[in-house]
Amino acid sequence: MSASRLFVIGGFVLAFGLVALIEWASRREGSRIPSLGDVCAYVMQYEVGRMPVGRLGVFGFWWWVGWHFFAR
Known part of the structure; x- marks a missing residue:
């Protein structure tokens, strides 16, 4: 597997992780997000x-x- 492919896959994993983190933070009690x-x-x-x-x-x-x- 090439380094550029690993970089792109890592970027998508990071993006999905950030979306999941923001969604989790928005569902906490009293959140303004x-x-x-x-x-x-x-x-x-x-x-x-x-x-x-x-x-x-x-x-x-x-x-x-x-x-x-x-x-x-």
């Missing part, structure tokens, strides 16, 4: 006129993730 669900709910309610821009953004993000990680 919003959970991932709260952030998604806030983004999804954003509209410009009658256009649900937040929902389109979340849909576009999931499309991008699916295209780059699952369409191989």
Whole structure:
């Protein structure tokens, strides 16, 4: 296994670990950190006129993730 592959895998493990740590911290009693669900709910309610821009953004993000990680 090459060093660059190990570096990338380590970066993803670190990123997922940080997300898990922040989510854990957001669910403690009296925490002021919003959970991932709260952030998604806030983004999804954003509209410009009658256009649900937040929902389109979340849909576009999931499309991008699916295209780059699952369409191989």
